[in-house]
Amino acid sequence: MKKKNIKLKHRFLPLTLLFLLFVLGFFYIRNAREFKTTYVTPVVSFKDKPILSSTSSATSTSSPSVVQNKDSLIPNIQAAPKITQNASGYCLNVPVLTYHHVQPESLAKQLGQISGTVDNGFFDQQMAYLASHGYHTITVAELVNALKSHSALPPKSLAVTLDDGYVDDYSYVLPIIKKYNITINLMIATGLVGNPDFISWDQLREMKGTGLVYFTDHTWSHYAVGRGPQDKIQYEITTGKQQLEQNIGQAVNIFTYPYGSFSPNAIQTLQQDGFIGAFSTIPGFLQCDSFIMTLHRNHVGNASLSAYGL
Ligand SMILES: [Zn+2]
Structure with missing residues (x-):
């Protein structure tokens, strides 16, 4: 009985690890994506002179979204594609x-x-x-x-x-x-x-x-x-x-x-x-x-x- 249990464990251990890796990978990719796309969240109620606020909402043509951390407006130089024109x-x-x-x-x-x-x-x-x-x-x-x-x-x-x-x-x-x-x-x-x-x-x-x-x-x-x-x-x-x-x-x-x-x-x-x-x-x-x-x-x-x- 004991022997059988151990065998079973051995059989399921790799499967469990694989499943865990899959779940971790999924969340990692999802977070990375969110990080990439959330640089424009804060909202601006705006006509001629928008005012920055830290709350977020959907973008619309009447309220530009800008960031609190202004570094996020700056292109990532290291990530720039190497293009030759x-x-x-x-x-x-x-x-x-x-x-x-x-x-x-x-x-x-x-x-x-x-x-x-x-x-x-x-x-x-x-x-x-x-x-x-x-x-x-x-x-x-x-x-x-x-x-x-x-x-x-x-x-x-x-x-x-x-x-x-x-x-x-x-x-x-x-x-x-x-x-x-x-x-x-x-x-x-x-x-x-x-x-x-x-x-x-x-x-x-x-x-x-x-x-x-x-x-x-x-x-x-x-x-x-x-x-x-x-x-x-x-x-x-x-x-x-x-x-x-x-x-x-x-x-x-x-x-x-x-x-x-x-x-x-x-x-x-x-x-x-x-x-x-x-x-x-x-x-x-x-x-x-x-x-x-x-x-x-x-x-x-x-x-x-x-x-x-x-
Ligand atoms: Zn710019």
């Missing part, structure tokens, strides 16, 4: 640098924004490097127009881009670009403007007044336009464009993909809306008219720009 047609060698937060590293630590932050001291050094090494900072419109018209740009042309419209564009970036006379491009998600930790329309207009700042559409609620329903994609693209044009007074026909997310459908929608160029998160210095709707950008961190091949 076909360099054909007319090409120019123009590095486009990508920044998110520029602020003291100690503050970034407090706010949980360390992965998306370049320390403002580093940013100052990087802009000084561009100025002293003969770089010519341009707007992304100058790059797109040169590619479209097959014309040349000044030697050592380079574009500096800052995504999402954080308040540190005003507090830390503005004094530095004035100091070195650097032109920058702000990729603005218009529904986030005026929220805590984000820049205001007044501050954006003041920055435009310096003549050093160019603006691109980065959707309304920082929406990944590479997927989702078509009416939402359309709404996000056109609302971002209209709100920027109305509040800033600059024509907007260049787009920047939130999270670097794009698709053939998103590109077609943009082109139908009159957009002539768009920026991805695919790295590379070469820009070609063959991929004018997915131009290259290069993430920059806390290091000398010489470490990035500049």
